[in-house]
Amino acid sequence: MSMMDxxxxLDELVDESDPDVDFPNSFHAFQTAEGIRREHPDNDWFQLVGLIHDVGKTMAFWGEPQWAVVGDTFPxxxxxQNSIVFRGNTFxxxxxxxxxxxxxxxx
Ligand SMILES: [Fe+2]
Incomplete structure (x- = not known):
């Protein structure tokens, strides 16, 4: 399977940590990469990282539990931060x- 595949x-994954997102996960990947390209046009490695930053979530297809491969990280x-998903009722x-x-x- 290629990296683009x-x-x-990711569009087949229902991310339990992001239930409020109603567009395909690949859209998020391209949106992230394009945003980085706009801000950092000379850093192609950074744009690539933006594109692939969520591919680890695909480990859920091979039996990894979602708690181990999806979700937010926070300091x-x-x-x-108020932007943490479910912060209001899980903290x-x-x-x-x-x-x-x-x-x-x-x-
Ligand atoms: Fe992401």
């Missing part, structure tokens, strides 16, 4: 949520 196969040791019991040291978002 792998990118296109810890600071305030959780309620996280003790860091109430830690006064973590009242700022790291940028």
């Amino acid at each position: 792998t990118v296109m196969s 810890v040791g600071c305030k959780f 309620l019991d996280n003790p860091d949520e109430a830690n006064p040291k973590y009242k700022y978002v790291r940028l």
Whole structure:
């Protein structure tokens, strides 16, 4: 299977961590690569990374559980960003949520 086939196969994946996305996953890959190309036209390696950044999710097709291959990553040791998917209802019991040291978002 070529890399482009792998990118296109992402359209068959229902990403449980991104249920609010209603366009094909390959669209996200091309959108990311194009956005990087617009901002960094001289960094072709960066554009490629944008295109393939989610292909690891295809490991779900071979039996890896989705929790291990999809989802957001976020910094810890600071305030959780509001952009984290399901932040509003999945972080309620996280003790860091109430830690006064973590009242700022790291940028
Ligand atoms: Fe992505």
